[in-house]
Amino acid sequence: YMGAHYLQFIIKDHERAQEYYKITMSIEGSPPIVRRLYADAIFKALDYERAWQAWLEIYNTAEDERTKRVASNHLYTIKATMDMDTLKEAIAQYKEKYGRYPTDLSRLVSAGFLNSIPRDMDDKEYLYDSQTGEAKPPTIPWKR
Numbered sequence: 001y002m003g004a005h006y007l008q009f010i011i012k013d014h015e016r017a018q019e020y021y022k023i024t025m026s027i028e029g030s031p032p033i034v035r036r037l038y039a040d041a042i043f044k045a046l047d048y049e050r051a052w053q054a055w056l057e058i059y060n061t062a063e064d065e066r067t068k069r070v071a072s073n074h075l076y077t078i079k080a081t082m083d084m085d086t087l088k089e090a091i092a093q094y095k096e097k098y099g100r101y102p103t104d105l106s107r108l109v110s111a112g113f114l115n116s117i118p119r120d121m122d123d124k125e126y127l128y129d130s131q132t133g134e135a136k137p138p139t140i141p142w143k144r
Contacts, residue, residue, distance in 0.1 A: 004037065014045035036070065043078060052078050073141040076121045080137040083118040083126065087135040090114050101133035 004020030007013045021038035024030050039054035055078065059071035087105070090113040094102050097111070105128050108114045119125060124138045 004041070008037065008041050008044070014041045017041040018045065032067070039074065043074070048078055048082050073144060076141045076144060079121050080141070083120070084135060084137070086114070086118060087126065091133050091135070095133060101130050103130050104128060105135065
């Protein structure tokens with residue numbers, strides 16, 4: 001799996017790294033971390049749906065609490081990333097239409113840009129700065 005590691009972290013070719021990790025995972029006795037590296041390569045390739053599924057499988061099959069916690073943090077990051085993309089797009093559309101950022105995220109719903117405001121995995125509201133139009137998660141995943 002060192003070839004995959006090189007592709008992912010040095011070359012930054014996350015698609016090819018996934019292929020090598022898959023090969024490694026099919027070898028009996030491969031280290032458990034390879035599944036996590038594979039899931040991380042999927043995320044870094046910006047395939048959030050597949051990354052979610054890979055990390056969810058790791059979470060559901062974890063044999064120890066540490067692995068479960070690591071997987072949970074990655075799931076948090078993936079959901080927050082997808083939610084930030086949704087919010088950024090809606091905020092940009094709002095600004096294009098009204099010439100300013102919304103005063104709060106609920107304006108995105110009342111103006112028809114979103115059906116509802118997403119919340120993080122811990123059911124907390126995302127932080128929003130109406131001066132800059134930036135939204136961000138309320139929590140650093142590794143400090144949950």
